[in-house]
Amino acid sequence: MSLLCRKEHQMLATLIPLFDDNMYVCAYSVFARKENHFLNPNYEGGARYDGAGTVHELEVVSSMGVGTLSGGKEVFVPINQFSIFAEISLQCTVPAGKVVLLMDNSIVPTEQYVKRVKELKSQGYKLAIRKLQIADFEPYKEIISQCDYILLNHTKIEISKAKVYFGKVYPNVKLVAVNVDSQEEYEELKKDGGYDLYEGGFFRMPVKESETEVSPLKVNYIELLNVINAQDFDLQEAADVIGKDPALVISLLEMVNRMALNSDITSIRHAAAMLGQKELKRWINTAVTKELCADKPSEITRLAMIRAKFAEGLAGPFEMGMAAQELFIMGLFSAIDIMLDKPMEEALNMVQVSKNIRDALIDNKGDFAPLLNFIRRYEDADWTEVSRLMVIDDINMDEVYEAYLNALKWYRDLFPQK
Template sequence: MLATLIPLFDDKMSVCAYSVFARKENHFLNPGFEGGARYDGAGTIHELEVVSNMGVATLSGGKEVFVPVNQFSIFSEISLQCTVPAGKVVLLMDNTILPEEQFIRRVKELKGQGYKLAMRKLQITDFEPYREILSKCDYILLNHAKIHIDKARLYFNSVYPQIKLCAVNVDTQEEYDELTKDGGYDLYEGGFFRMPVKDSETEVSPLKVNYIELLNVVNNPDFDLTEAADVIGKDPALVISLLEIVNRMALNSEIKSIRHAAAMMGQKELKRWINTAVTKELCSDKPSEITRLVMIRAKFAENLAESFELAMMAPELFIMGLFSALDIMLEKPMREALDMVVVPKNVKAALLEGEGDYAKVLNFIRSYEDADWTEVSRIMVLENMDMDKVYEAYLGALRWYRDLIPAN
């Protein structure tokens, strides 16, 4: 099993829902599934297995999850495959589900059971023939490049006033900005939120400079605990977070100073906590999905270390994941951003040049995040990776993030 989540944003860059995409088989080890991977197991909806195993609290922070169904699986006993509330699940249909009586009847049944419904991959000429199905839908996913949103909005407001319009394939920040300015869509899906920064004239804020100083202290070999504690002392949020952690560790000990707290944690744990806490703070003025992205990416990279025969390098892979969006955090091109912080040379080579063993891990993770299962399968074959271990590595990263930021 492989699975990943794709966020859907509103016009404030807040995540409103996630689409879950899963694959049961390795494409290269099971070539017969090419072009028909969605239909393996016919009535089995593997995405629902993921949702049920993880629960919406861990998987999506309690937000709705879009789950693809096809012309076979829509007739399965969906309620038996899904253990989460029906109202949190959006069944995502496509044009393989035809506007015929058997499908229309089934759509009405599912709506009656409390599931939300969405439609994708329809052409403009399909809107009228699909009238009975669309009248039951809560969302429709539209390719923004192939539609006049003003006309579409008028049409849907008139004919299907209950339906929310979702723009898909929004690949750049410029596209997102233009679409939100026009105001025609309710939700937006695409890779725009993680696009690299090409150039910037902005100065890094003084608070972020303090965070960078702290990163540089702890990412030097054999860093000094006292020096790290003194830098932590400049930021109240980090002080509070550190004291909360240490107080849980030492219930019967009185923490007398920040330096005392740092010494209680020890060099290894303090370094790990600082890298994680500082990354979270660097993302605080960005969409919350950036924090989620880099945190899960970091833990996923660490969890994949053994599969890539890099078990001894797991801590550095964790840092690579955290810093993989450093350009977005600092609003600087990646080369400039990395010049500001101390990072291991292998991390720098992966992030800047796409070279070395770490780059293989990063490229794998990016393909995984995009649900590019063909490329993911190809890499798993080349690296002799076990699919179940990859899946567990991803689920482990989701659980870790849930426990790290429970309020998310």
């Protein structure tokens, strides 16, 4: 049975970036919650033993496929005192070396746990541990010595001392500062030095120049060439292929904007129809010839595309089914300011989008704003607020989770599997 069909999980999950001193995204951590936090405020999220030894967060990793993360980044998956004994290798469909099993202090340094940790290490998994106090470092030495990362609460650690200690005792363990709440905190921690990676609520979109370039997807261009060079090709089919690539969509809408002022574009199909077969074919052949040799998509492309498909998938639960294509464009262009390195209003003036999209992206108002706000809270793993919004709007948790997994799977399936 497909993992995507297992709807009994009642879970929410998202990917949170881990980044370095240059704000380059180096890895992701799966943040999950298996209950509605608003209805169950005392529930503690994280990997959970359900009697079958299932690590539910691996469902997200399998749906996503780490091969689609730009640069083949690692993914941190939380495990606890129960799920550490699960048959992880049977649940994980991605290479073990790309998975970092993130342990917590429920896993104690007894012989049983130390043996299991060493087994997982021998199977090729990377390991990390969190929620340890300074007093735990010595008792946990057999477990820490097997780890690739240790996550530290930077507010409770004197990093200058920690750097010396770990450099001497565990020279191969990378230090990760968690709960970095502001840009100012991040800058201070950078200045002090010592941390290899950071996780912070202020940072959810990559801003490093090399990460924000809007690169094409080669497979889409080849597919598009085949479509438009067929005799009497289907405009809708071409539009659907264009919709898989932000670089193509931006270029298309810029062209339509120059041709048709004051015309609200509500879908990519609409834009393609306005251009017509002859002009669309001429533009595609030019764009494909120019871009076919470009590298794999950047991190910002990946995030924008997943957000776009997630927005489209939420159209039903938010009772905006008729606007699904428009919501896709809204999600895609929600990072266009970063893509083009311009203020949002100026960036949107380069393309032709509807008033609903402009209102949501520029002023956070209008019909689409609540859905965009929901997505942003979801991406932040703000489960309390996400759960509150689901209760208020009578939105089913399964539908939200399925829409997110489908977005990951859709993006994964854009690439030929090696």
